[in-house]
Amino acid sequence: MQNFKDKVAVITGAGSGIGAGLVRRCIAEGMKVVLADINQQNLDQMAEELTSITTNDCMMFIKTDVSKKQDIQRLAEKTKKKFSQVDILFNHAGIPGPLGPIWKADYDEIEQVIKVNLLSMMYALKAFVPMMIEQNTPGYIVNTSSAAGLKLGFDMAGYTITKRSVVTLSETLSLDLEATKSKIKVSVFCPEMVATNFAKLIPKEKATDSESVKKLRQYFYDSFPAKGIPVKEAVDQVFEAIRNEKFYIFTHSKESYAQIKNITDNLLAGNNPIDLYK
Numbered sequence: 001m002q003n004f005k006d007k008v009a010v011i012t013g014a015g016s017g018i019g020a021g022l023v024r025r026c027i028a029e030g031m032k033v034v035l036a037d038i039n040q041q042n043l044d045q046m047a048e049e050l051t052s053i054t055t056n057d058c059m060m061f062i063k064t065d066v067s068k069k070q071d072i073q074r075l076a077e078k079t080k081k082k083f084s085q086v087d088i089l090f091n092h093a094g095i096p097g098p099l100g101p102i103w104k105a106d107y108d109e110i111e112q113v114i115k116v117n118l119l120s121m122m123y124a125l126k127a128f129v130p131m132m133i134e135q136n137t138p139g140y141i142v143n144t145s146s147a148a149g150l151k152l153g154f155d156m157a158g159y160t161i162t163k164r165s166v167v168t169l170s171e172t173l174s175l176d177l178e179a180t181k182s183k184i185k186v187s188v189f190c191p192e193m194v195a196t197n198f199a200k201l202i203p204k205e206k207a208t209d210s211e212s213v214k215k216l217r218q219y220f221y222d223s224f225p226a227k228g229i230p231v232k233e234a235v236d237q238v239f240e241a242i243r244n245e246k247f248y249i250f251t252h253s254k255e256s257y258a259q260i261k262n263i264t265d266n267l268l269a270g271n272n273p274i275d276l277y278k
C-alpha cells in the first residue's frame with residue numbers, strides 16, 4: 001500500500017504507547033482513524049491531543065475490551081456506520097500477562113492473556129476481514145506480536161505462547177488471503193523493547209513470586225522507558241513495511257535475527273531448548 005490519504009485505519013490499544021504512535025502517524029498521513037482501547041482515560045487524552053490536529057469527522061473513539069467478541073463486533077459495526085470502509089486494521093492491543101512459571105499463574109490470568117493477546121485477533125479477523133474482502137480495495141492487516149514471539153523465554157509463558165501464536169496466525173492469514181487472490185496484505189510486527197507504559201500492565205507482585213520473578217518485574221519497570229527505542233522509530237518501521245508489503249517487521253533486526261538463528265540452529269542440531277538470557 002503506497003497511498004494512505006483518506007484511508008480508514010482501526011487501531012486497538014490506540015490509547016497509549018505504540019498504538020498512540022500509530023494513530024499520530026495515520027493522522028499525519030491524512031487518514032481517518034478509529035481508536036479502540038479499554039482505558040477511557042487514555043482515549044480521552046488522545047481525543048484532547050488530536051482535536052488540535054484533525055477534525056471530528058476524521059476520528060472516532062470507541063471504548064473496547066478486545067477480549068470480548070461482542071465489543072469487537074460493535075467496533076466493526078460502528079466503523080462501518082461512520083466511515084463505510086476499513087483499509088488498515090492494526091490488531092495491536094496486548095498485555096504482558098502473569099510473570100513466573102505457568103503453574104503459579106491464576107486461572108483468570110491465564111485465560112485473560114490468551115483472550116487479549118490471541119483470541120481478540122481472531123475475533124477481529126472474523127469481524128473485519130469479510131468487510132474488507134467485500135470492499136474489494138487494497139487493504140492491510142498488521143498484527144502486533146513481539147520479538148518474544150519468535151524466541152525462547154522463561155517466566156512469561158502466557159506472553160510468549162500467545163505472541164508465538166500471533167506469528168503463526170498472521171502467517172496462515174497471509175497465505176489464506178493470497179490463496180483467494182485477495183487484495184489484503186498482512187504483516188506481523190515483532191518489536192524488541194520500545195519506550196512505552198507496557199510494564200505498568202504487568203500484574204502486581206504476589207506472595208508466591210520467586211526472587212527471579214521479582215527481579216524480572218523490576219527489570220521491566222526500569223527498562224521500558226530507559227532502554228526502549230522511541231515509539232516514533234518503531235512506528236516508522238511499521239509504515240515502511242506496509243509501503244513495501246514486508247511481512248515480518250522487526251524493530252531490532254540484527255539482535256532478533258542473531259537470537260532466532262541461535263535457537264533454530266540449536267533445534268536443527270537436535271538439542272533441547274536453550275536459555276537465551278544466561
Ligand SMILES: NC(=O)c1ccc[n+]([C@@H]2O[C@H](COP(=O)([O-])OP(=O)(O)OC[C@H]3O[C@@H](n4cnc5c(N)ncnc54)[C@H](O)[C@@H]3O)[C@@H](O)[C@H]2O)c1
Pocket residue numbers: 012013014015016017018019020036037038039042064065066067092093094095116144145146147190191192193194195196197198199201224228
Ligand atoms: N513496548 C514494547 O517494548 C513492546 C515490545 C513487543 C511487543 N509489544 C506489543 O505492543 C502492544 C502494546 O504495547 P505498548 O508498548 O504500546 O503498551 P502500552 O501499555 O503503552 O499500550 C497498551 C494499550 O493497550 C490497551 N489495552 C490493554 N488491554 C486491552 C484490552 N483488553 N482491550 C483494549 N485495549 C487494551 C491499554 O489500555 C493501553 O492503552 C502489545 O501487544 C505488546 O505485546 C510492545
